[in-house]
Amino acid sequence: MSQRFPLPAAQHPLAARLLADAAAIGEAIERFGSPLHVVFPQVMAENAAVLAGVLRRHGVPYGIYYAHKVNASIRLLAQARVAGLGADVASAAELDQALAAGFAPDRIEATGPKSPAFIERIAALGVTVNADDLWELDRLAAAAPAGSTVPVLLRLSGFASPAVPQSRFGIDLADTDAALETVRRAPGLELRGVAFHLDTADPAARVDALTESMTVVAAAHQKGLRPSVIDIGGGFRQRFVDDPKPFQRYAQALAAAGSSELVWSGHDVGAPAAHKYGNHHPSTEVLERFLMAEVEHRPVADVLRECMLTLWIEPGKALVDHAGITLATVLYRKRAAGRDLVVVDLSRNQVTPADQEVLLDPVLVGGRGEPPDDGVFLAGRLCLESDLISRRKVFLDAQPGSGDVLAFVNTAAYQMDLSASAAAGHPPPAKVAAVLEGDRFTFVLDDIHGS
């Protein structure tokens, strides 16, 4: 008999409450169909308050820009506005969506590579530009009408510190003089500050990047520019599990047994991303550790105040952590390739970001009885051998059957939209916002009107 290696997902109380309410889940599936993405604006409001609380507690002047790319939901975006956040948009479509959600242009920041048309709109609206390259700056300088003050952040890269990961984004530190010169000469631009974003949880990397960025602030002052913002981007982690032990057990078992027992043959789930799914620390920890790290024996929070810089952050994952689940009905069970398969009315790319295996077990809604001895593989509905929702054996708490609903927990960050395709004519899953009012959940379609 096989051993069980369950990877139970941490559940926000709001999600747990909905998952325990089989009637409400049934109602949602009946109204909006399967598969179904459900977002929780109330959880995002809570996440926003917690992040802002950390910044306030450390006494740092701040701005929080919600990285909208993490989830296409307009309900979550609108919630970000209500929570007092700004919007970080990465395309013209996201810019439109932010304007539709009620953000004023001066509360919007545009990041990432930009097309000429996008740059024209940014310049016309006076949206803050997080400039990825000198090419963008030149076009922006030409597009910004004289006398306007389109705010510019220089996204920096090419840091000397070995602790800072290399990045394909941003303006190399060696080119910042030219960048500052472009901003200084442009009659319609105003230097708001400098920016970076690091793909790491390591506070030392952010401390080093901060320190090196200050040379650009100094150079800007020399040119008579007035930078007032340092933007450290996002990279704040999600908290996927309450307890890291099952994850460690699983990783050890995987290493010991090889992949044959726990992984669908022909696929490699890779070294379990302990960094990501094993994380049980709060999403505020990366930020907190950065603010408490020291520069010249003084906490970063104090140094930022001394540098008279407003700290901007661009959280995406941390803001929508636990702010969504994905529901899908079980079509049928079968044996194939010597394995137990559960075929689900869902495609892998509609719940999986960039084909990355999601190392958490789904929840069987309304499941009863003893947990089965062995795990199962979850198959998707596409005509691809690779369309397995789980290439890893998952361990459910009860036996699933046709018509049952599986809930994938904590899917609001990139899992819903980043890679979703409409292959085989399956439209992307419907998305609804679930709001708890009193002791009842209300579901509204995730569009600008809600219905």
Add this chain to the structure above:
Amino acid sequence: MRYDSVLDMIGDTPLLRLDPGAHGVPEAEIFLKLESANPFGSVKDRVAWGLLRDHIDTIVEEEQVVLEASSGNTAKALQIIASMHGVGFRAFTNRVRVREVREMLTLLGAEVTEMPGLSECPDPTAPNDVFGVIGDLMDGEPGRYHHTSQYTNEDNLRAHYEQTGREIYRDAGPVDLLVGGLGTTGSTRGAATYLRERNPETAVVGVVAAEGDFIPGIRSAAEMWEVGLFEPGFYDAITAVDSADAITASLELATRHGVLAGPTTGAAFAAARDRLLSGPGGPVTAVVIACDRMEPYLSYFRHRRPDLFGMAAGTATAEAAPSATPEDIETWIAAGEHVVVVDVRTALAFQAGHIPGAINLRDDLLEQVMEAGMPFSEASRVVFACPTGDRSARFAARAAATGRRAYTLAGGILGWRDSGRPLAGV
């Protein structure tokens, strides 16, 4: 009592019964285990010697260098023991936050590598934490180093199980409650394991710093997960204490019980008393581990509670500090007067942008300089500047009190910047 080596003086520390009339918890016997009576001043003397005793001959023979992640009492004790044996010691840390501790390590000749921002404990998610750096160093020159590894070495626990716990039981009998600060967690856990074997009902409370607060030597609740020895299930409660309560309690220990103990001990005492007062009452024996002495924390006390150092008047005098507006400064300079602008921020902030012509003396340095004597000429006007004008006012008031023509920059450097005046960068 005669000793032939100072190392023989480590351990067998006194257990002090606190006067019930003074501690105020009805029917409770509260004992302090005075680890501060160890020869180098802290509970870490046991740890340091416990970690080195069985290895020191090999270390000496092979001329190894001892490595440890520590910034405080462990580093101090290891440095002393290493230098007594003529071997080297290197400490790695992300923080030496207390001035006296830093100065003491320097004085003793410790080689301290500071890695700001890096975690001091094993952190599987940060590839280049302090442990990674130590690991790389050891891999680079196999056999050259000896890593004592206080956070994960079971000898740390054993020293406290075999000695500290046994001594407490010998002197106090069965214990109902043991309270200690959680740093490496070795002392509390080691001693508690022994005491629970004698009395399974012994409640164990670990004390941590309140979230976002700082108490030297113990960790905040969020940091505890990093410690390899930490087992949350072991404790009956993990209690968070803030630095203000810790300081108040250490002062109370000093003035009412005559025990000069550091803020960690204050925190543990405060937590013990709160738990006893909110408990069911009745006769109870409680032991609080007093891990070190008060004196090395004077600057910490002063920083957190300036009012206790007669600096309460500081706010009043700061309010009375003469202030200068940017226009005043420009007028004086135009009139040919000699004006010194002293920027009291960190070098990084100064380099990023400062008032043209200003000099940089960061506040803690300036504090020391001014203690030694006023470094400014009576012939010059001196304008102190900080971001908002609060810190600079203190210095201006002090300098003005010695007859200098000293001012605080009205509106601070922020006001200067926002008025459109230039800033210089380095």
